[in-house]
Amino acid sequence: NIVRMNSNEMIISHIKAGLGSSLISKSFLSDDIPYQELGSNYHREFLGVSFDEEKDPVIQKLINKIKKETEIR
Numbered sequence: 524n525i526v527r528m529n530s531n532e533m534i535i536s537h538i539k540a541g542l543g544s545s546l547i548s549k550s551f552l553s554d555d556i557p558y559q560e561l562g563s564n565y566h567r568e569f570l571g572v573s574f575d576e577e578k579d580p581v582i583q584k585l586i587n588k589i590k591k592e593t594e595i596r
Contacts, residue, residue: 526543528534534545538556546567552558573586 526537528537531547531551534547535551535556537543538545538547546561546565548567549558549560571586571589573582577583577586
């Protein structure tokens, strides 16, 4: 069974309760949660949404940096 959750806290609560496993950033885990590193064959996808008509130069710079860093190499 696959369950989708929209909160890392909810995922961690379920893992601590013994209700499954998840691909999640190691930074969210505490010492009492066992984990296994999966290697470079596994990836988590992240999505970003931006306003096409964004005028703020700081936000535009951030958007461009994210686009550049996430280009498929």
